Amino acid sequence: MKCPFCGHPDTQVAETRESEDGRFIRRRRRCSACDKRFTTYERAELAFPAVVKKDGRRVEYDRSKIQRALRTAVRKRPVTAEQLEDAIARIEEQLLQLGQREVPASHIGEMAMRALYQLDKVAYVRFASVYRNFERIDEFKALVDEEFDE
Structure with a gap:
């Protein structure tokens, strides 16, 4: 996933958690270029x-x-x-x-x-x-x- 801070195309997942009700997955990511962290949410479309x-x-x-x-x-x-x-x-x-x-x-x-x-x-x-x-x-x-x- 592309970093929202520096635009670098390579980020790593640091932590993955499913929501309590299982409706979405929360992922903490870290950019390998600028080392900033951000959160993404995955859900079915x-x-x-x-x-x-x-x-x-x-x-x-x-x-x-x-x-x-x-x-x-x-x-x-x-x-x-x-x-x-x-x-x-x-x-x-x-x-x-x-x-x-x-x-x-x-x-x-x-x-x-x-x-x-x-x-x-x-x-x-x-x-x-x-x-x-x-x-x-x-x-x-x-x-x-x-x-x-x-």
Whole structure:
């Protein structure tokens, strides 16, 4: 694998670990040229359903979009990269289990919200506020009251 730091084509695997649920393999690699270390994740490539946007457009499922959104939500929160990767893997597993050729983007957004709710409540509120396009403080209050009122 090519080194992301110096571009050298030769890297060695220093450590290999399977995730707890067996959905992906985590590899620690070391570049033989610059000696820097980095992590890669391997998972099976599967055919995901097309995503139907609000305006009716159909686009290919793009893992990096959900990854970016969740990473932003958990920024500066006590959530590890592995926990985030597990959450994304669970969302993707749910998408595949639907067995549909097309899935509304809103359905994926709701799956992401449920995953964040389980990971970190603050990240959940962050994501929900952007996803649901909150404009007033009472919308935040309603979400918190609805979801966390015990």
